[in-house]
Amino acid sequence: MTVPPFGIGVIGCGNISNQYLRHLTAFPDLAVLICADLEAARAKAQAAAYGVPEWGSPADALGHPGVQLIVNLTIPAAHAEVTAAAIAAGRHVWSEKPLTLDLAGGRALLAAAAAAGVRIGCAPDTVLGAGLQSARRLIDSGAIGTPLSALTLLQGPGPQSWHPDPEFLFAPGAGPLFDLGPYYLSVLAVLFGPALRVAAIGRRPRESRVIGSGLRAGTEFAVAVPTYVAALAEYVGGQAASLLFSWDSPLHRSGFVEVTGTEATFAVPDPNRFDGDLRVRRAGEADWTVLPATGAAAGRGTGVADMARAIRAGTAHRASGDLGLHVLEMMTAIERSAASGAFEPVQTRFDTPAPLDPQWDPYVTAH
Numbered sequence: 001m002t003v004p005p006f007g008i009g010v011i012g013c014g015n016i017s018n019q020y021l022r023h024l025t026a027f028p029d030l031a032v033l034i035c036a037d038l039e040a041a042r043a044k045a046q047a048a049a050y051g052v053p054e055w056g057s058p059a060d061a062l063g064h065p066g067v068q069l070i071v072n073l074t075i076p077a078a079h080a081e082v083t084a085a086a087i088a089a090g091r092h093v094w095s096e097k098p099l100t101l102d103l104a105g106g107r108a109l110l111a112a113a114a115a116a117g118v119r120i121g122c123a124p125d126t127v128l129g130a131g132l133q134s135a136r137r138l139i140d141s142g143a144i145g146t147p148l149s150a151l152t153l154l155q156g157p158g159p160q161s162w163h164p165d166p167e168f169l170f171a172p173g174a175g176p177l178f179d180l181g182p183y184y185l186s187v188l189a190v191l192f193g194p195a196l197r198v199a200a201i202g203r204r205p206r207e208s209r210v211i212g213s214g215l216r217a218g219t220e221f222a223v224a225v226p227t228y229v230a231a232l233a234e235y236v237g238g239q240a241a242s243l244l245f246s247w248d249s250p251l252h253r254s255g256f257v258e259v260t261g262t263e264a265t266f267a268v269p270d271p272n273r274f275d276g277d278l279r280v281r282r283a284g285e286a287d288w289t290v291l292p293a294t295g296a297a298a299g300r301g302t303g304v305a306d307m308a309r310a311i312r313a314g315t316a317h318r319a320s321g322d323l324g325l326h327v328l329e330m331m332t333a334i335e336r337s338a339a340s341g342a343f344e345p346v347q348t349r350f351d352t353p354a355p356l357d358p359q360w361d362p363y364v365t366a367h
């Protein structure tokens, strides 16, 4: 018997919806049934561009009888409201990061989903890409010995130059910590497990920035959050990490994640990508050994495909709400520490997701 595709409704048809819609409409296990946005013209345009049969308001997506899972691609300030409405409508939800703006709101969503018998998944799903899954398998195989520490670097001038509507990226729920921190913190969560405590320094050297592209280029807007955050994290397993998130650097350097174990240092591919080679340098070696990544690198929407398959199979999906909540708690704790100057505890926990089989591919139907 042929199983019908899993019904998807997309709410939020802005910048990132292009990547999602390109992939979600091509994965054979899924069917995107409706695009929705507060701005109807955006929903209509995206439905037309990606061959989605219907478009409308968020309420239209929530009320669509075929929609089993809502993909929430709204701005961070709207994530909680849209996810809560989807849960109340009895739909599973995939949320872009961060899960919510605050920990209490995130806990409330997970509790509401559990009570309603629906699931929450949370970006980033880059941790399911070939690059990071290969990294996970390599570390699990003992190739670097016992993992001891990590160093991550994200620095650059900030996204005001390329994003046509960048205000939300400098508002609560964003800044380099909340916008890009989820990639780096999720990778370390998947490799090390949960964190125990964090400490940080934060800075906001510029009170305003100027939009550099699009229809509103030249417009000045306020910066509400720290744009330089240097953090330390200690993990339950004893590992330590040093992390830099800065939009106050003329020098661009991103995707830098190195994990050091008792036997070797290991350069993990860019956590904002689904692919990329791995590099290992063992004690005494003068240069890196490059190891190609194996597995699917399908792009954004991979986590939705994993979630739909897991719901049907009754197994755990990997980019879980619990993982998203833990990463959110780390970020809020880092933010608090930057203000207080003290170490802050991290208390939420999650089940470390099982590695994907290298043969797993969202483009190849599961049934």
Ligand SMILES: NC(=O)c1ccc[n+]([C@@H]2O[C@H](COP(=O)([O-])OP(=O)(O)OC[C@H]3O[C@@H](n4cnc5c(N)ncnc54)[C@H](O)[C@@H]3O)[C@@H](O)[C@H]2O)c1
Pocket: 011, 012, 013, 014, 015, 016, 017, 036, 037, 038, 039, 042, 058, 073, 074, 075, 076, 078, 081, 082, 096, 097, 098, 165, 179
């Ligand atoms: N742009 C990127 O490169 C990128 C990459 C990865 C993740 N993300 C994440 O994706 C999310 C969206 O980012 P974006 O860059 O696409 O933003 P965007 O501003 O381009 O698009 C957001 C869309 O959501 C709509 N919207 C806002 N509130 C809504 C609500 N309550 N109900 C329905 N629609 C609503 C807006 O009208 C807009 O069309 C953010 O959480 C961001 O962190 C963005």
